[in-house]
Amino acid sequence: MDGKSIYSKSESIAMTSNPLLSIVIPLFNEVDSLPHLKKAIDTVLEREKIDTEILFVNDGSTDGSDKTIDRFASEDSRVKITHFRRNRGKAAALDTAFRLAKGKYVITMDADLQDEPEEIPKFIEKLEEGYDLVSGWKKKRHDPLSKTIPSKLYNTVARIISGVKLHDFNCGFKIYRREVLDTIQIYGELHRFIPILVDAQGWRVGELEVKHNPRRWGKTKYGISRFLKGFLDMLSVTYITRFQSSPMYLFGTIGFIVLLAGSIVLAYLSVGWFMGVSISGRPLFFLGILMIIVGLQFFSLGLLGEMISHMRNAIRPRDDEDV
Ligand code: UDP
Ligand code: MG
Numbered sequence: 001m002d003g004k005s006i007y008s009k010s011e012s013i014a015m016t017s018n019p020l021l022s023i024v025i026p027l028f029n030e031v032d033s034l035p036h037l038k039k040a041i042d043t044v045l046e047r048e049k050i051d052t053e054i055l056f057v058n059d060g061s062t063d064g065s066d067k068t069i070d071r072f073a074s075e076d077s078r079v080k081i082t083h084f085r086r087n088r089g090k091a092a093a094l095d096t097a098f099r100l101a102k103g104k105y106v107i108t109m110d111a112d113l114q115d116e117p118e119e120i121p122k123f124i125e126k127l128e129e130g131y132d133l134v135s136g137w138k139k140k141r142h143d144p145l146s147k148t149i150p151s152k153l154y155n156t157v158a159r160i161i162s163g164v165k166l167h168d169f170n171c172g173f174k175i176y177r178r179e180v181l182d183t184i185q186i187y188g189e190l191h192r193f194i195p196i197l198v199d200a201q202g203w204r205v206g207e208l209e210v211k212h213n214p215r216r217w218g219k220t221k222y223g224i225s226r227f228l229k230g231f232l233d234m235l236s237v238t239y240i241t242r243f244q245s246s247p248m249y250l251f252g253t254i255g256f257i258v259l260l261a262g263s264i265v266l267a268y269l270s271v272g273w274f275m276g277v278s279i280s281g282r283p284l285f286f287l288g289i290l291m292i293i294v295g296l297q298f299f300s301l302g303l304l305g306e307m308i309s310h311m312r313n314a315i316r317p318r319d320d321e322d323v
Pocket of ligand 2 (some may be wrong): 220
């Protein structure tokens, strides 16, 4: 079939060893949706004639998904598979695939067909407008309210704290230029913060509205507990991206404000004391002392942080400079 191709012929010839696109699919117990997903991907690739490899990462499935993707690999030479012996989480699955991907562009999508493979060409076009990462935005989301409401709140906080102007940080559908992936490491639950980590490295991050389908097969792997963990992780990521090289700016500022407030309180009480007012039983007295101690502790934390940061910079090789 001679469909319209979204990249030029010369590029197709030049990319014979390395494909234009790597499609990365992390999966955990998705046996029922996999055949539908593969078919939908094949249809798009066939029509658009995109030179592609498809990387399935089986994150310790126990429902027979492993056999299904083994079959894909035996039938289709573009398919590459990795099996984890146990469930290690979506972030670990993505990170493994990022190390293996050879495409000029790398697209990630969920295995449950909540993302539409039909949108792959739009992602490539948007990336080629001059972005390094384009993140999907599930504007009309087909998930239960228990998921969509906390998710809205979470995205608003992430936008304010990180300064990255995205509506949907945790969309599984994203496309990257491959070199971007060499600059980030995803572990734990960090897949939710990829745009923040990527933005912190100075790459251009864009957004593309995507269709979102209800889950038709299998069950979601994430309950409500992800939101508490998500908020805690957000604090860690913000701290690491903003203050890793200058922890004293954070802890020193807090320490300074608390110390100053404590000093003002104690100075005020001292004036009273000189004028003969008893201060020993006053709550303000204890508050003043507490603030001085807490302020000094924050300063000490800042100094320790600076020491660790200094040691990290002193021992790392010269060519590992942040750029
Ligand atoms: N997933 C995974 N490992 C896990 C949890 C999930 O590889 O430990 C995969 C899952 O199979 C799916 C994607 O990550 O392809 C997104 O998961 P899910 O659809 O459950 O998340 P939701 O859409 O409910 O946010
Ligand atoms: Mg899903």
